[in-house]
Amino acid sequence: MTAGRRSLLSTCGIRRCTRRTFLLSALLSLTAYGFGSNRYSLANSGPEPCVEPPWLWKTIADRQSAARIGQAYLDAHPEYRHCHTLITDIERTLKRQDTSISLTTDANQTASALQRLLRQEYAHGEVVSVAGWVLSKTEARLYGLVAMIGQPLL
Amino acid sequence: MFTDARTLPDQTSLEADLAIIGGGVAGITLARTLAGSGISVCVVEAGGLEPDPEVQSLYEGENTGIDYSPSATRLRLFGGSSNHWGGYCRPLDAIDFEQRDWVPFSGWPFAIDELIPYYEPAAEIVEVAPGRFDDRKYWQRVTGEKLPGLATGRMRLQFVQFSSPTRFGSRYGDELKAAANTRILLNANVTRISASDDARGVKRLAIRTLNGLTHSVKARYYVLAAGGLENARILLLSNNVIQAGLGNQNDLVGRFFMEHPHMGGFAEMVVADLNRLPKILRERVMAEGRSAKAAFNPTQAFLREHRLLNATFMMGVAGKYSADQLPEAANANDTARRDMLMAARRFLTDNDDAVKPGHPDEFGVWLGIGGSCEQAPNPDSRVSLSTQHDALDLAKIKLNWRLTEQDRLSFYTHLHSLPLEFGALGIGRLREMVADQSDWPQPLGGGSHHMGTTRMSDDPLRGVVDHNCKVHAVDNLYVAGSSVFPTSGASNPTLTLVALTLRLADHLKGRIR
Numbered sequence A: 001m002t003a004g005r006r007s008l009l010s011t012c013g014i015r016r017c018t019r020r021t022f023l024l025s026a027l028l029s030l031t032a033y034g035f036g037s038n039r040y041s042l043a044n045s046g047p048e049p050c051v052e053p054p055w056l057w058k059t060i061a062d063r064q065s066a067a068r069i070g071q072a073y074l075d076a077h078p079e080y081r082h083c084h085t086l087i088t089d090i091e092r093t094l095k096r097q098d099t100s101i102s103l104t105t106d107a108n109q110t111a112s113a114l115q116r117l118l119r120q121e122y123a124h125g126e127v128v129s130v131a132g133w134v135l136s137k138t139e140a141r142l143y144g145l146v147a148m149i150g151q152p153l154l
Numbered sequence B: 001m002f003t004d005a006r007t008l009p010d011q012t013s014l015e016a017d018l019a020i021i022g023g024g025v026a027g028i029t030l031a032r033t034l035a036g037s038g039i040s041v042c043v044v045e046a047g048g049l050e051p052d053p054e055v056q057s058l059y060e061g062e063n064t065g066i067d068y069s070p071s072a073t074r075l076r077l078f079g080g081s082s083n084h085w086g087g088y089c090r091p092l093d094a095i096d097f098e099q100r101d102w103v104p105f106s107g108w109p110f111a112i113d114e115l116i117p118y119y120e121p122a123a124e125i126v127e128v129a130p131g132r133f134d135d136r137k138y139w140q141r142v143t144g145e146k147l148p149g150l151a152t153g154r155m156r157l158q159f160v161q162f163s164s165p166t167r168f169g170s171r172y173g174d175e176l177k178a179a180a181n182t183r184i185l186l187n188a189n190v191t192r193i194s195a196s197d198d199a200r201g202v203k204r205l206a207i208r209t210l211n212g213l214t215h216s217v218k219a220r221y222y223v224l225a226a227g228g229l230e231n232a233r234i235l236l237l238s239n240n241v242i243q244a245g246l247g248n249q250n251d252l253v254g255r256f257f258m259e260h261p262h263m264g265g266f267a268e269m270v271v272a273d274l275n276r277l278p279k280i281l282r283e284r285v286m287a288e289g290r291s292a293k294a295a296f297n298p299t300q301a302f303l304r305e306h307r308l309l310n311a312t313f314m315m316g317v318a319g320k321y322s323a324d325q326l327p328e329a330a331n332a333n334d335t336a337r338r339d340m341l342m343a344a345r346r347f348l349t350d351n352d353d354a355v356k357p358g359h360p361d362e363f364g365v366w367l368g369i370g371g372s373c374e375q376a377p378n379p380d381s382r383v384s385l386s387t388q389h390d391a392l393d394l395a396k397i398k399l400n401w402r403l404t405e406q407d408r409l410s411f412y413t414h415l416h417s418l419p420l421e422f423g424a425l426g427i428g429r430l431r432e433m434v435a436d437q438s439d440w441p442q443p444l445g446g447g448s449h450h451m452g453t454t455r456m457s458d459d460p461l462r463g464v465v466d467h468n469c470k471v472h473a474v475d476n477l478y479v480a481g482s483s484v485f486p487t488s489g490a491s492n493p494t495l496t497l498v499a500l501t502l503r504l505a506d507h508l509k510g511r512i513r
């Protein structure tokens, strides 16, 4: 892991991380990983838990079941095996659907927006197959995110 | 009047205005419609009033295509295959009649409008009238449940209505027995339609019984109504003038055999809240004396846009999970369904939290899905004559039912629509169970729907019968039944073949008088 990424993450405590610093850290960590990072040192850096967004447990009723489906999604889509990628992707998609949505303040509102988003994705055929289940892309990524929670950051 | 051909003196010759070969759905419908019209009718029926294995064995045949039994998919006795039909009724769709440039050999010689006046009388005959096949408002009102509006533009809800099912022999036999000018000749196998020397007309029917007698029936007009496989066989066997068989100068008789490929086990759906899936979508409901169930069918716009064949899907609850069952999943399928129900619970229920123990419906259900589809007309899918012979020393049929890649791809495209519809409505999540979609789901079977072997077209190079169902170039021979369908749609065929038979009856009334 590069020094820059490490310091940013360490300034962003797991629960106290603001949305802005969180996203920034996610972005930078991606950049760091993508550009000249030392993967060996990444593996040596010790486990860093995936930070759960505040709305997540408003949408997921059962963590273990969702994680099992999510793992199947990640196995088939290793490019999404990154907590920040998943969160960024889900939140960006939500924002595209509802530009006024505030993802930090009202978890219930986010959960309802997610419901609507999923239905829209089904209606538009934006789906993926996960172990045979046909799931909306965002739904599959949600479960993927659940599978990542608690796992070391990549 | 009923007469047993086995009890007549050998070489009896009977006469009538009209001879009908086959006393099944089409034959009985035609005879009933003409009863009392002053036209004398003789129905020549191969079977008796009860099933008989020796008679039934005359339906056996050779099979060289997709696994299919020519004998188990039809019945040879008075009433025909209505003695074990399932009673599913729905008219064809308007698009099924059209010439579609993406479906080879498609296009009926007329539009659905031609059959509309006959569908309601046909619905009366199969005892499902009044037909409410597209009337969602009606079913909504009588079931008291709001029906979902499908969201993707790919599929729509239609309704299958169920006949009791009407057994034509027992239901209409007494009426025919009492009808003036109508004779039903039982246990009388038509072995040949004898053509005149120039093959422009039929002279008589040659008949044999299993106890060794030979009779004949002479009429002014003849209607072949022996079912979708046997209609072709009888024409092919009638080769006293045209060697290839009567009406077969263009090598079309027996070709274009179509079934509705029927499949199950290719997908299943989990639903957490049955309130989101109205009853009529998952089981037969009875309302005002009628029994019906919703079917999911592609919209005509979607068929056109994606150049697809027609299809139909129905579903039913296959298993329930109670909260008590949760901790122990019996097998991999249970685990998968349980995981999906639990993971997606907040997207699939209004009451998002508690899974209350004890109630069998509380946690969710899984539904099996059945589908059947249209197959494109295919000249290589065919009935021909085998080298094997039956007990009357007649060549058996050789059936080679074939499907094409177009048929399969079309089916899978429709299958992919289902999870989108149910996901968009928040009803459930669907799992596709066919890993390799380069093949058909297994087991693949038919619906015992025999279609296309004497197809209808006004062009003799494309059809055996014309738009009146008259055999091209034979002045007094007609065909009734689903063998005249140029394309099959995805609806069960009997309602439509009854409607076509009523239309034929109108034509014959005009012609015979």
Ligand SMILES: Cc1cc2nc3c(=O)[nH]c(=O)nc-3n(C[C@H](O)[C@H](O)[C@H](O)COP(=O)(O)OP(=O)(O)OC[C@H]3O[C@@H](n4cnc5c(N)ncnc54)[C@H](O)[C@@H]3O)c2cc1C
Pocket: B021, B022, B023, B024, B025, B026, B027, B044, B045, B046, B047, B072, B073, B074, B075, B076, B077, B078, B079, B080, B081, B082, B084, B085, B086, B087, B088, B089, B188, B189, B190, B191, B225, B226, B227, B228, B230, B234, B447, B448, B449, B450, B480, B481, B482, B492, B493, B494, B495, B497
């Ligand atoms: C198990 C099963 C379930 C079905 N379910 C449905 C359904 O739910 N919905 C639907 O629409 N359709 C269904 N069908 C199909 C339906 O039964 C047929 O479409 C219908 O019976 C065809 O009518 P038909 O008059 O053309 O032929 P049939 O009803 O088969 O009648 C043909 C008659 O011709 C007689 N015959 C045959 N050969 C000769 C001969 N050489 N000489 C004299 N007589 C002869 C036969 O004995 C028979 O009585 C089902 C069929 C089966 C087998």
